Amino acid sequence: MPPKKARIKDIALLAGVSIGTVDRVLHERGEVAERTREKVMRIARELDYSPNFIARALKTSKRLNIVSLLPEATEDNLFWIRHPQGMERAVNELEPFPVNLIQVTFDLLDENDFQKKTIKVLNLHPDGIILAPIFKTESISFCEKLTKRKIPFVFVDGFIKETKFLAYIGEDIFHSGRVAGQLADMITPAGKDILVVNLARNIQNVHHLNNRTQGFLSYFPESGKNRGNKLNISIPNTEPETIKTEMDRVFTQNPEIGAIFITGSKSYKIADYITNKGLKSVNIIGYDLLEKNIAYLKSGIIKFLIGQRPEEQTYQGVKKLFEFLTQSKIPERIEYLPVDVVTSENVKFFL
């Protein structure tokens, strides 16, 4: 049995003041004599006072403003399509508590647009923010503003360690690459070569994708059985023509490629190429449960997809902001979500 929770009434009684005064002290609303203030604070601490969250919620129908700033999901970049769902699910679950969710999106390829949108976000008077820090410099300056205004922010998809973020929820990038490496090693004959393809549209992702690549490659010398060459190419855009040219070149020089690892979310572009060429014995491993990737997973061209639970990232982001804002619960600062190994047989559970 935990000791009965102290109420402001208890504090008031012990301090010999009214509950109004206690409230003024607790909320730092000023207009209180310094001596009174100190006394109240001391007693509150002694009683280990924390406000009754339910009573507070009943009284103040003030809605919490949670604002997200994430890339817009476009025809060309569907990775971001599931993030909103997680936030909406969280708000629904919180239901009787009034939470406003305002979703602001920016163009994944345009720093200027991001910057414009950060201003828009600030004008919305957010109580808390969910942020994907795609553009590093711009994100840092935005985060500094947030810190100055004491607006807590949660990172998803990646984090910038130089900022004072409340929490990061997402992938352990290097390690997810390692998992992919292990899978490639398992299903590829030991003598075959392995190709890593960086399909980077925008330069911002380079760090991210490099990290995955490093993780992938790190598996082999330490634990792998594969003895083939490890090749590594970047394809500057995702036009079928470009991909064909680059891939043709690689395959001409290295006919013994047995597996391809694509570090971005567009494995299906490479799967298109492999299908057209009729290269049946090449194992593809990629990221993210985009519709087109899943189609190739089911047809067997893609063997594994690594999932990073985009929906779960934003779901937990909203929940953690809520708990911090309403109950001062401090979350785990860095929470790595599991690296999901997805095949044609278990994919249905992840949708």
Added chain:
Amino acid sequence: MPPKKARIKDIALLAGVSIGTVDRVLHERGEVAERTREKVMRIARELDYSPNFIARALKTSKRLNIVSLLPEATEDNLFWIRHPQGMERAVNELEPFPVNLIQVTFDLLDENDFQKKTIKVLNLHPDGIILAPIFKTESISFCEKLTKRKIPFVFVDGFIKETKFLAYIGEDIFHSGRVAGQLADMITPAGKDILVVNLARNIQNVHHLNNRTQGFLSYFPESGKNRGNKLNISIPNTEPETIKTEMDRVFTQNPEIGAIFITGSKSYKIADYITNKGLKSVNIIGYDLLEKNIAYLKSGIIKFLIGQRPEEQTYQGVKKLFEFLTQSKIPERIEYLPVDVVTSENVKFFL
């Protein structure tokens, strides 16, 4: 903007009665004239009234009694060790709302003990129950009592479709077997044989394990590349001696076994055998993240473990009971959790 929520005050006003009367009608506390009752009910429906859960929680400090009835985790059966953690996490998260969690456990091998414990559970005046229906007949009769008393219950680990359960949260048993089949197929040379081992201590599990076996085997004719024999044995107990005898016999008759699938959670017992024999090239696939299984996963003897999120099962069980009991939210009746594919590289995320 949703329309403003109706309060009992609004109903009272429209019905021309006091809020006390409205409350009596809403709570079926009787002592209300039939005409009044009907009028109040009609207006409540028209206004689409639902109680303000927060105000109710503030007023009634009645604690909710959630009781779990699960097998006891023993030295010999550690699968059940993580279920309590999920429930405790849920209760913590619900925190400001008063929830009592009482955990009752029974002996996994003893129907009589189970039955005794069901009586104990009923005496605890539970508001809702988390149940693992290991013993079918006994579980059915217990569930009937619960239904009669209008006590909602949630199944984990398995469900009995003949009962009126509120929800099931757990594995899709057949399909998880299929996933295992696919993994075995991927990592085993096409010409090798594949062995399925049923390590069943208690007969109750047979249906469960058969189901996994069926799922496993179903993969090959439809989608597999493996052309070897599929063997299937049951080992009646887990004594090293027994295992050695049985396995020796199988290997003598079938020296070309390339993979072993263990349908229960004690793959480590088979891994012990394989290690002692020095059979390096046999791939083991098993279930559940027991410590000993994980050790073999890390050392490479076990290639894959299938995870069924035991902690998540009970976590969601408590949350769903809570939401049903306090807010009448009806959950998805059958919720299959993802079949987790766990390797030595991603295991750390699942612990």
Added chain:
DNA sequence: CTGAAAGCGCTTACAG
């Protein structure tokens, strides 16, 4: 600078 009072929406005990 401080206190007393009203009220959030509901539940409960009491008076009639």
Added chain:
DNA sequence: CTGAAAGCGCTTACAG
């Protein structure tokens, strides 16, 4: 059978 009132713990506006 019905109504009026008190109170859950907090916040807010007002009076002094």
